[in-house]
Amino acid sequence: MSLFDAFFAKIKANDKLHLAWCVSGIIACLVCYGVLQERIMQEPFDGERFKYSLLLVLCNRLVTVVVAASLLIANGQDIRPVAPPQAYAAVSVSNVVATFCQYEALKHVSFPLQTLGKCAKMIPVMVWGTIIMRKRYNVKDYGVAGAVTAGCTIFLMTGEIKSKHAGADSSMFGIMLMLGYLGFDGFTSTFQDKLFKGYQMTIYNQIMYVQSFSAGFSILGMLTAGQLGEAFSFVLRHPDALSSILTLSAAATIGQLFISHTIKTYGALLFATVMTTRQFISILLSCILFAHPLTGGQWMGTATVFGALYYKTLSKKDGGHGGGDKTAIAKTVEGEVAEAAERVPLTATAAAAEPVLPK
Numbered sequence: 001m002s003l004f005d006a007f008f009a010k011i012k013a014n015d016k017l018h019l020a021w022c023v024s025g026i027i028a029c030l031v032c033y034g035v036l037q038e039r040i041m042q043e044p045f046d047g048e049r050f051k052y053s054l055l056l057v058l059c060n061r062l063v064t065v066v067v068a069a070s071l072l073i074a075n076g077q078d079i080r081p082v083a084p085p086q087a088y089a090a091v092s093v094s095n096v097v098a099t100f101c102q103y104e105a106l107k108h109v110s111f112p113l114q115t116l117g118k119c120a121k122m123i124p125v126m127v128w129g130t131i132i133m134r135k136r137y138n139v140k141d142y143g144v145a146g147a148v149t150a151g152c153t154i155f156l157m158t159g160e161i162k163s164k165h166a167g168a169d170s171s172m173f174g175i176m177l178m179l180g181y182l183g184f185d186g187f188t189s190t191f192q193d194k195l196f197k198g199y200q201m202t203i204y205n206q207i208m209y210v211q212s213f214s215a216g217f218s219i220l221g222m223l224t225a226g227q228l229g230e231a232f233s234f235v236l237r238h239p240d241a242l243s244s245i246l247t248l249s250a251a252a253t254i255g256q257l258f259i260s261h262t263i264k265t266y267g268a269l270l271f272a273t274v275m276t277t278r279q280f281i282s283i284l285l286s287c288i289l290f291a292h293p294l295t296g297g298q299w300m301g302t303a304t305v306f307g308a309l310y311y312k313t314l315s316k317k318d319g320g321h322g323g324g325d326k327t328a329i330a331k332t333v334e335g336e337v338a339e340a341a342e343r344v345p346l347t348a349t350a351a352a353a354e355p356v357l358p359k
Helices: 003-013 015-042 053-074 085-105 111-132 139-157 171-196 203-224 228-237 239-266 268-289 296-314 326-331
Strands: none
Touching: 003 015, 015 053, 015 111, 015 239, 015 268, 053 085, 053 203, 053 228, 053 239, 085 111, 085 171, 085 203, 111 139, 111 171, 111 268, 111 296, 139 296, 171 203, 203 228, 228 239, 239 268, 268 296
16 A cells, blocks of 8 residues: 555545545645636736637646546556547537637636636526426526526626726627637537437546547647747746646646545535635635725625525535535536536536536
8 A cells, every 4th residue: 555545544534534635625726726827817927928828728638638547547447439539529629619718718807707707607508408408497596597697797797807907998808708618618518418428438538538639629729820839939938837837737637636536425515515615715815816806796796696506505405415426527627627616527617516527
């Protein structure tokens, strides 16, 4: 038994310590992911701004592929593709576009708005679920979605929302990017349900191949935009940018491992509560570290959104919270991951209340 195995066995032997380990691991990794995301996309490096969102996507995906492949090999699982390549590629395209929109939006809107906007991802998930999967939702789901929408609207209408370094007219473009993120991210989770239905594959097999395609699409996107050479030249000129990018990617990937373990051990209910708390902590930290003063109206909007999310989570208590289901693990957020809410591992970042597959 390795030193780490012995250490982890001691943690698992004490349920309270084990729970604290899981919760602190998720929050620490994904709060770090959020802080670094804002640092990279909004703050200059020696007077020069980072503008290569697809390089962030590429590094995230490459780290995730390496970890997923290592886990497949370590667990003796089949590393060969199970689904047709076009199924992996189709999910990957919408995932890359969603993540690109998420990062790119930070050039135009504040991190608190971006984080709050991601809380609204349940709305496109419900829309796509109704259209593609013919799902039905109850009055409570629509009520929560309405409250989240109202909270985001209050936030938008009662204070400054643009990034500190953005132009006067760019906040609307940032909002459009966030809408693009929400639409594609909701489509990703629903579409992968449909495409991978009927295939017997492990979580890490799906992660490895979807993220491999995502890395390829990211390289193709940078080549098409003529940014590949510029992006690598930037990180060579600014080694601190490279270290921030690699740390962000590691934080997102390690966060997804904590998320998977937490869902399997304690279920989706605890995970949803932790992810909602993590998002609120991220907003508070952003306001403190990067000087984003919020108005009273914006705090009211924030409270409305998180109140609705906590209500949705806590109202599920009667449904139990035993060991997690594998679908929830496979679909979590990005990193913040992620997210959810980042989805585990396809999106860092999960709409923390939807029990569906990190990012």
